[in-house]
Amino acid sequence: MTQQSDPTGLHRVVDDRPVLPQAAERLDTRRELWPDEVRVRVERLNLDAASFRQLEQEHGGDGAAVRDAVLGIVAARGKMQNPVTGSGGMLIGTVEEVGPASPLGLVPGQRIATLVSLTLTPLLITDGLARWDGRSEQVPCDGHAVLFGRSIAAPLPEDLPDALSLAVMDVCGAPALTERVVRGYDRPTVAVVGGAGKSGSLSLVAARAAGAGRTIGVVPTRAEAEVLTRAGIADAVAVADARDPVALRAAVGEAGGPADVTVVCVDVPGCEGGAVLATRDGGTVVFFSMATSFSAAALGAEGLAADVTMLVGNGYVPGHAELALDLLRRTPALRALFEQRVGG
Amino acid sequence: MTQQSDPTGLHRVVDDRPVLPQAAERLDTRRELWPDEVRVRVERLNLDAASFRQLEQEHGGDGAAVRDAVLGIVAARGKMQNPVTGSGGMLIGTVEEVGPASPLGLVPGQRIATLVSLTLTPLLITDGLARWDGRSEQVPCDGHAVLFGRSIAAPLPEDLPDALSLAVMDVCGAPALTERVVRGYDRPTVAVVGGAGKSGSLSLVAARAAGAGRTIGVVPTRAEAEVLTRAGIADAVAVADARDPVALRAAVGEAGGPADVTVVCVDVPGCEGGAVLATRDGGTVVFFSMATSFSAAALGAEGLAADVTMLVGNGYVPGHAELALDLLRRTPALRALFEQRVGG
Numbered sequence: 119m120t121q122q123s124d125p126t127g128l129h130r131v132v133d134d135r136p137v138l139p140q141a142a143e144r145l146d147t148r149r150e151l152w153p154d155e156v157r158v159r160v161e162r163l164n165l166d167a168a169s170f171r172q173l174e175q176e177h178g179g180d181g182a183a184v185r186d187a188v189l190g191i192v193a194a195r196g197k198m199q200n201p202v203t204g205s206g207g208m209l210i211g212t213v214e215e216v217g218p219a220s221p222l223g224l225v226p227g228q229r230i231a232t233l234v235s236l237t238l239t240p241l242l243i244t245d246g247l248a249r250w251d252g253r254s255e256q257v258p259c260d261g262h263a264v265l266f267g268r269s270i271a272a273p274l275p276e277d278l279p280d281a282l283s284l285a286v287m288d289v290c291g292a293p294a295l296t297e298r299v300v301r302g303y304d305r306p307t308v309a310v311v312g313g314a315g316k317s318g319s320l321s322l323v324a325a326r327a328a329g330a331g332r333t334i335g336v337v338p339t340r341a342e343a344e345v346l347t348r349a350g351i352a353d354a355v356a357v358a359d360a361r362d363p364v365a366l367r368a369a370v371g372e373a374g375g376p377a378d379v380t381v382v383c384v385d386v387p388g389c390e391g392g393a394v395l396a397t398r399d400g401g402t403v404v405f406f407s408m409a410t411s412f413s414a415a416a417l418g419a420e421g422l423a424a425d426v427t428m429l430v431g432n433g434y435v436p437g438h439a440e441l442a443l444d445l446l447r448r449t450p451a452l453r454a455l456f457e458q459r460v461g462g
Numbered sequence: 463m464t465q466q467s468d469p470t471g472l473h474r475v476v477d478d479r480p481v482l483p484q485a486a487e488r489l490d491t492r493r494e495l496w497p498d499e500v501r502v503r504v505e506r507l508n509l510d511a512a513s514f515r516q517l518e519q520e521h522g523g524d525g526a527a528v529r530d531a532v533l534g535i536v537a538a539r540g541k542m543q544n545p546v547t548g549s550g551g552m553l554i555g556t557v558e559e560v561g562p563a564s565p566l567g568l569v570p571g572q573r574i575a576t577l578v579s580l581t582l583t584p585l586l587i588t589d590g591l592a593r594w595d596g597r598s599e600q601v602p603c604d605g606h607a608v609l610f611g612r613s614i615a616a617p618l619p620e621d622l623p624d625a626l627s628l629a630v631m632d633v634c635g636a637p638a639l640t641e642r643v644v645r646g647y648d649r650p651t652v653a654v655v656g657g658a659g660k661s662g663s664l665s666l667v668a669a670r671a672a673g674a675g676r677t678i679g680v681v682p683t684r685a686e687a688e689v690l691t692r693a694g695i696a697d698a699v700a701v702a703d704a705r706d707p708v709a710l711r712a713a714v715g716e717a718g719g720p721a722d723v724t725v726v727c728v729d730v731p732g733c734e735g736g737a738v739l740a741t742r743d744g745g746t747v748v749f750f751s752m753a754t755s756f757s758a759a760a761l762g763a764e765g766l767a768a769d770v771t772m773l774v775g776n777g778y779v780p781g782h783a784e785l786a787l788d789l790l791r792r793t794p795a796l797r798a799l800f801e802q803r804v805g806g
Contacts (some may be wrong), residue, residue, distance in 0.1 A: 125726060126707075126739070126766055128708060135706075136706050136707070136708050137707070137735075138707050138735045138739075138760060138762070138766075139765070140735075140761060140764070140765045141732075141735065149654055162686050165576075186690060204757070207775070214736070232763065234765050234767065235761060235764065235765055237761070237765070238765045268766055268767045269767065269770075270767045279595065291764065308677075323657070358599055362479075363481070363482050364468075364472060364480050365468075365480070374639045388485075391481075391482045391484075391485065395470070395482075405487060405756070405774070407755050408756070408760065411756065412749070412752070412754045412755065412756040412759075413548070413752050414748070415774045416640045416752065416774050416775055416776060417484060417579060417581070417777070418484060419776040419777070419778060420578065420579065420635065420776060420777030421482070421578050421581070421582045422470055422482070422485070422778075423486045423578065423612045423613065423614045423778050424612075424776070424778060425776075425778060425779060425780055426776065427773065427776070428774035428776055429762055429771065429772065429773060429774070430756060430759045430760050430763075430772035430773070430774060432760060432763045432764060432768070432769075432770065432772055433761070433763070433764030433773070434763060434764045434766075434767050434768060434769060435762060436769055452685075
């Protein structure tokens with residue numbers, strides 16, 4: 119270990135090119151820690167939904183084959199990053215050892231969830247995933263993972279079931295950034311596209327807590343509209359296909375828009391134009407969907423002469439996990455929505 | 463014309479699906495105007511560089527074949543949008559007729575450049591491009607084009623050569639947004655990646671004018687560094703491959719960084735991680751490169767626990783053309799850089 123560590127984890131990249139751990143083909147999973155690292159004894163992996171779906175389809179739902187595929191990926195790459203989808207997931211475990219220079223504030227014995235992606239987390243599996251049937255994203259797992267100086271992890275709350283906490287932490291960047299953007303306006307109208315989903319419902323509640331004058335939840339179907347209306351976490355609920363810019367503009371307009379802040383939480387391509395059109399000049403669009411096309415957003419706004427600020431939804435805002443868990447605790451209707459989704 | 467017009471130009475989309483003009487397969491190019499439209503007599507098209515390069519390669523540099531290809535695209539689609547690159551360009555012409563309800567403030571006889579892309583501008587070519595040899599992006603052209611209620615066009619300045627004005631207008635969104643972001647900080651350090659290019663050099667000058675405490679131009683080669691140093695429009699010049707995150711962080715750091723504001727103006731993929739790493743917490747990254755990957759930016763910042771605001775570079779900011787032309791007029795070294803590029 120003559121090489122110095124880097125807070126980004128560069129020292130564990132074993133590729134020939136100088137790339138960050140996320141872009142790396144393979145990471146070094148050795149147990150020994152550099153001074154600013156933390157080792158976690160893994161208890162469970164939570165595979166990204168898109169990644170699990172892809173593996174399931176590729177192997178025709180054969181659980182044993184899916185398990186072998188995950189084992190193969192982790193053995194080859196030293197991390198769980200699906201080579202087709204590029205995505206990973208997160209993990210739960212217990213802090214095993216903390217390097218003397220670690221800035222993360224963790225202590226051995228703490229149960230935590232990692233809030234950085236598995237795509238950049240060194241991971242060694244030691245139990246062959248023997249307790250996993252390959253049929254669910256929740257993967258019981260023994261082994262170790264490593265956190266870097268700039269990684270993020272959050273203690274698992276003792277007052278909430280793990281599955282519920284994880285579901286919230288998985289999307290906690292969206293409500294945190296929504297809150298920050300909403301605070302920059304005076305009682306703004308906030309439209310959340312995909313308002314009945316996990317990140318969407320959290321963002322609606324965050325917007326209201328941050329002082330929104332009016333919140334509008336946009337959903338694709340009447341069934342989702344009923345769910346969201348019953349939950350009572352939006353001032354207005356609108357039904358529209360977000361890929362149809364005219365329909366989205368009209369729906370938000372009829373519900374009290376245009377919006378000062380539009381938050382896009384639906385994972386379908388082609389929502390950029392409608393989001394821009396639903397937002398007034400001087401407003402902000404926050405894109406949280408990984409299906410967002412950079413050029414469609416940039417050229418679309420220019421083509422509409424729309425003076426809107428467009429943000430790439432950064433999944434990290436300091437204090438994001440605490441903020442989101444707190445919103446859940448304080449909002450029974452939101453908690454009920456989440457419990458339905460995680461089956462908790 | 464029983465259909466009502468829409469400021470976005472929806473009424474001229476002839477596709478089966480309700481899409482905005484930019485996403486449309488085909489636009490209606492009829493001469494008669496809806497009340498909020500403007501018709502322009504076209505004088506020259508300026509094809510997007512990426513589009514022209516693609517056509518030239520596809521046809522092995524055969525000018526007549528390139529000309530036929532452009533004629534074919536415009537005849538089939540009613541607009542100049544390269545089906546491979548998706549890009550268009552801009553045009554110069556003279557205002558021919560202004561609808562009574564047009565909000566653009568144009569008058570017949572004005573020479574203008576369109577600042578919305580050709581990819582959403584109805585265009586009919588009437589001279590078969592007889593005066594074009596198919597060997598340059600500058601296309602002499604007779605015909606007409608239509609501007610919508612929300613289009614943007616700027617009068618061509620009389621004190622500057624057309625080619626110079628066009629080169630500036632083509633990238634004027636970058637300095638305008640840079641100026642706005644820089645004004646949000648107190649004497650910030652601003653790094654411009656690709657600082658010797660058109661949008662990069664304008665952004666450096668805009669940052670200084672907006673009150674930057676220190677400006678850093680990052681370029682890929684020693685030759686470009688010499689050009690930028692001689693021009694004197696950056697406080698520091700650094701050489702780095704922007705695709706190497708470690709090198710970019712180090713170069714910006716040695717030049718006085720990390721940056722409060724990082725502006726990415728290089729059209730190569732893979733610069734997201736380096737841009738985030740070169741920026742301090744609380745800072746802003748503005749992505750102007752069309753090669754930016756949305757998910758690489760979003761996941762990259764999250765993976766680095768980087769609390770940075772990431773903006774999709776919107777090509778439209780009110781007053782952008784005037785601001786950029788004014789920076790050029792007031793900065794002889796910037797003008798000299800541009801004149802070298804356009805051969806003026």
